[in-house]
Every structure is written in C-alpha cells, then in structure tokens.
Ligand code: 5AD
C-alpha cells in the first residue's frame with residue numbers, strides 16, 4: 308500500500324483542493340500516511356497571497372531534499388497558487404520535485420503521479436475554462452468522514468475583479484461557475500450522508516453565475532442558489548465565503564432575513580476604510596457603500612456577525628487614511644478581522660505604485676489595528692454571555708479536557724462535556740454561553756429550562772442587546 312501526505316498552505320479553497328487531491332489519490336489506491344516520514348508521496352499545496360506564504364515553499368523544498376533521499380522511490384509534488392505561477396521554473400530549479408500541478412489541473416494528479424513513478428517529470432498548468440474541471444469523483448468512503456458533520460462545496464472559482472494588490476486573478480484564472488444542478492446534487496448527497504453544515508466556496512462567491520445567467524446556462528444568481536440549497540432536508544447550516552461587497556444584491560440580504568438555515572455570519576472583506584485607498588485598490592465601492600451594506604444586513608438579521616479582512620500600509624496610505632480604517636472598523640464593530648501588512652505581488656498593479664510605507668510604520672499600524680480588533684472581539688463575546696446557542700462539534704479543544712465546536716456565528720465555543728456523556732464530532736449540541744475569552748466562548752451543555760431560568764435568560768438577553776448597542780457590536 309503506497310501512502311501520501313499533503314502540506315497545505317493558504318485559504319479554504321486551497322484546503323478544499325487538498326481534500327479533492329486526497330480523494331483522487333484515494334480512488335487511485337493511495338492511503339494517507341499517519342506521518343510524513345511514513346509517506347511515499349508528499350504533496351505541497353502552496354499559497355502566494357503574500358510574499359511570506361510563497362517563501363514557505365522554497366524553505367520546504369530545501370528540507371524535502373533530505374526527506375526524499377531518506378528512502379528510495381519517494382516522490383514530491385507541488386500544487387496550488389505558486390505552482391500555477393512558477394510552473395516549469397520549479398521543475399527546473401528543484402530537481403527534488405517530481406511533478407507540478409496548477410489550480411485547474413487537480414484531475415491530472417493521479418496521471419502525474421503515475422508518470423513520476425515511471426521517471427517522467429512534468430508540469431500540468433493549462434488554464435481549463437470548461438466547467439468539466441469541477442467533475443471529480445464522489446467522496447471515497449474511506450475519506451468521507453474526514454470532517455464529520457460539515458463539508459465545503461465549490462460553487463465557483465477564479466476572479467475577474469483584479470483588485471490592484473491581489474495575485475489571485477493570475478493564479479486562479481477567470482471566473483467560472485459550476486452548474487447549479489451539480490452543486491445541488493453534491494449538497495443533497497452530503498446531507499443524506501449526515502453532513503449538517505456546508506460552506507459554499509468561491510473566490511468571489513456571491514458573483515456566482517453572473518457570467519452565465521444571461522447565456523442561459525444552468526446557473527442561477529447566487530441568492531437563488533442559496534435558496535435552492537436551503538430546502539435540502541437535514542442541512543441545518545449554510546455558510547459561504549468569501550463574498551465581495553459589490554455583489555450583495557437585495558435578494559441575498561433578504562435571504563439572511565428569511566432562511567433559518569443560512570448562518571447569521573458574513574465574512575465581508577473591507578480591506579481599507581479610506582475612500583482614496585479603496586479607489587487605489589480598485590475595490591469599486593466607497594466606505595459609505597460598505598457602511599450601508601452592513602446596515603442593510605443588520606436590518607435583515609439584527610444578530611448577524613460581521614467579520615472582515617484588512618490591509619494596512621498599502622502604497623501611499625497616509626496616517627489619515629489609516630485613521631479612516633480604524634474609525635470604520637470601530638463603527639461597524641466587526642466580531643473578528645484578519646489583518647495584514649500589504650505585501651507587493653509581482654505583476655499586480657499595486658506593485659508599480661509609489662509611496663511605500665516604511666516597515667516600522669506598517670508594523671505599528673498593524674499592531675494598532677489588531678489591538679482595536681481584540682477589544683471589539685472581546686466586547687462582542689462578552690455581550691453574548693448568558694445566551695443559548697447551538698454548536699456543531701468539531702473535536703478536542705486546545706483547552707485540555709474540553710471539546711470545541713462552532714456556533715452559527717462561526718465563533719469557537721469550548722465545552723467540558725458532563726461526565727458520562729460522550730458527544731461525537733459532527734453532532735449539534737444545544738449549549739448556554741457562560742464565559743467570554745479573547746479568542747473563544749465557553750459554554751455548558753444546555754439543560755431544560757425551568758420557568759425561573761427562562762425569565763433569567765430573557766433578562767440577560769435583553770441586557771446583552773443593550774450592551775451590544777452601546778458598543779456598536781453585534782448580537783441580540
Ligand atoms: N498583501 C497583503 N494582503 C493581501 N491580501 C490579498 N492580497 C494581499 C497582499 N498583496 C489579503 C486581503 C484578502 C485576504 C485573503 O488576503 O485582505 O482579502
């Protein structure tokens with residue numbers, strides 16, 4: 308039995324690609340190795356969103372020379388965004404690499420492995436504009452339960468937005484949407500197999516179908532797709548990531564009001580709160596547009612949790628621009644944010660812009676922004692203490708003796724299971740939140756409420772609404 312291991316860097320799309328490649332290898336008779344030193348094949352699934360991520364590949368490849376030399380017949384494959392960008396160059400510079408596959412060529416991995424076993428070193432990098440590239444074998448039974456109760460479902464790939472800082476349109480190619488029928492069939496199959504939560508994936512997920520609807524293909528607008536999936540029996544939760552603010556139409560906002568199983572969490576990348584910088588970034592919206600969208604979402608779903616992505620020290624960002632970002636972040640009261648220092652990506656428009664922000668200044672801005680966000684996150688967590696919620700159990704917590712799961716707002720919730728109870732990953736558990744920490748919430752398993760407890764819970768909920776409106780943060 309030949310065994311494989313995969314190192315995965317980057318976003319959820321990349322993690323899902325790793326699942327797809329693993330599944331293909333399963334169908335080809337390969338099995339996962341418990342540890343890399345027991346593997347015969349090691350695949351590195353790379354990310355190039357920022358320079359640091361890209362450099363991981365080069366340091367990994369250095370160390371993998373020794374891994375490969377330690378046993379005869381070992382193979383190394385490189386996939387993902389760096390592979391797509393650098394392609395043949397990787398084969399040329401690194402003799403320890405046996406094959407390279409780009410982001411559109413997952414289906415070719417088994418053939419590339421077979422070729423490599425026969426001594427052929429190749430790179431498969433062609434852009435595939437045919438939706439047939441989404442046609443992959445069903446989840447192998449041995450692999451189906453890897454993340455019990457939840458699954459990612461690809462709805463579209465690629466990006467046509469060309470934000471000036473971003474390499475993704477180059478590495479992931481043009482936008483292409485999968486047929487709504489195929490998506491629904493996959494979701495139904497997952498739900499029938501016990502999956503309770505799906506996350507719809509796409510680089511600009513709510514741009515789904517926009518190029519196809521007018522051509523009469525079997526795609527529909529994103530909100531209509533979500534509505535179709537929401538009727539599938541057994542699917543308790545639907546999530547999606549990442550949307551672009553400009554593709555939020557009225558129907559998607561309404562869906563958040565109407566669909567009980569559409570989770571009250573939207574990860575909505577803001578990038579900057581300065582109109583001048585948003586323009587330079589080519590985000591195609593203003594700070595006011597974003598503010599209004601947040602308001603519309605809150606009107607539709609008052610408890611919605613908003614999270615975001617932010618970039619500091621974009622070329623030409625002045626202190627005043629940065630203050631605009633801080634102000635908008637505070638005003639919107641994001642529940643969480645991923646924030647990054649701008650990293651120039653070769654070939655992007657922003658890489659040509661003047662006005663590089665000095666490294667120490669960039670670091671100071673990042674720290675100030677992260678300190679602000681820590682406060683907002685903790686306030687949002689505190690406002691929820693006392694609430695009843697439900698978690699989808701994922702597994703052991705980082706906190707010893709506890710288990711962890713996520714609530715509908717995508718917050719990490721830790722729990723000590725009562726003695727004698729052995730909840731399984733993939734189960735939905737009713738809980739009551741009892742404590743807030745900076746990174747997570749702590750809960751107890753909910754017990755049936757007596758009248759007195761119900762009154763107390765109501766009082767605490769009313770109190771948390773007051774706190775939430777005072778701090779400008781979410782939750783009800
Ligand atoms: N530098 C820093 N951050 C970036 N991101 C994308 N490109 C860059 C870059 N060149 C961030 C954006 C995006 C997230 C996935 O990564 O915030 O939303």
Ligand code: SF4
Nearest residue numbers: 466468469470473475
């Ligand atoms: Fe990159 Fe902008 Fe496309 Fe997002 S929308 S993947 S930030 S180019």
